[in-house]
Amino acid sequence: MLRRARPCWPSTVSLAPPGGNIVTHTTTTPTSSIKVLYFAQVAELAGLREERWPLPKPVTGTDWLSGLEARYPQLAPVSRLKLAINQTHAPHTSLIRPGDEVAVFEPVTGG
């Protein structure tokens, strides 16, 4: 099986002072936000294909989708929508974490 690597953000710099604790400085937003991708009908309804969302701490897919519906009421009901987290199908019970790539779409129709 292929395993998905979590995205690695270049904006995080680790400093290790002599004899001290490792201090991590976050210079930009990716560690407190997520990249959101919309596909097909969802992209048409939302009116955009990609944006960043602030996300300071992990949330479940269900909770995040409620926020999505509040922002884009035209996507209701969001219970029918599918999520992929870091390019892997994810049930709504999955946790979305800061730095994740989250895709939102209708059930797929390839083949």
Next chain:
Amino acid sequence: MVLVQPDDFDSAALLAALRERSAGKAGAVVTFTGYVRDYAQDAATQSLFLEHYPGMCEREIEDLCETARQRWEVAECLVVHRYGELHNGEQIVFVAVASAHRGDAFRACEYIIDALKTRAPFWKRETLSSGDRFWVQQREADAEKTQQWDDTHAPAAHGK
């Protein structure tokens, strides 16, 4: 091997490449080709647009091939899937499985195309000759077929 591309493909050349890679190991090769057809029941399709999620498509299909390898005896596996604007009668998808035995080749090929329809992130938008456009909905029958394959092999994959 998995290819996701806008261009058309030569299934004969792909089959020849697969035979070369599996020479001596494969007693059987099963192939499936999917074509654009009229999706709307009461109106003529003018064209089909296939949107996809680059990266995730390739990974999902690779995963399906890997699952097929775990469930059946598979020597080589090749999937090509197109995206973009396609017209009636054009090829969309090609699946080829080489195996020592025909039973494994048939089942692995059918599993891959069934599961691809519910797992690989592609979306079809149909344009009718009237100019109307709509997104194709996933068929319940497709979801059920994938579920049946998983039920057959639950909880763990069978040995070879």
